[in-house]
């Protein structure tokens with residue numbers, strides 16, 4: 001699959017829960033290393049670092065990880081539940097395909 005095709009698929013998947021939600025589940029399960037059902041800060045760190053590496057981007061700084069947690073942790077319990085994580089995934093996918 002070439003990059004253009006996969007971008008198109010990603011764009012479509014943003015507007016289609018049938019394809020988007022399984023993707024969120026996939027990312028959530030891979031990010032939730034200890035299987036707690038929440039993405040803690042160390043797991044966000046791990047997830048974003050791995051993701052940056054895959055995308056050939058600079059690894060996130062401690063500050064960026066802190067900001068990511070603050071921005072998406074709506075109920076301020078210091079970790080991300082699946083609903084909060086879903087918003088993060090949506091934003092990451094949007095940035096990947098380059099539209100806002």
Ligand SMILES: [Ca+2]
Pocket residue numbers: 032033034035036037038039040043
């Ligand atoms: Ca966890």
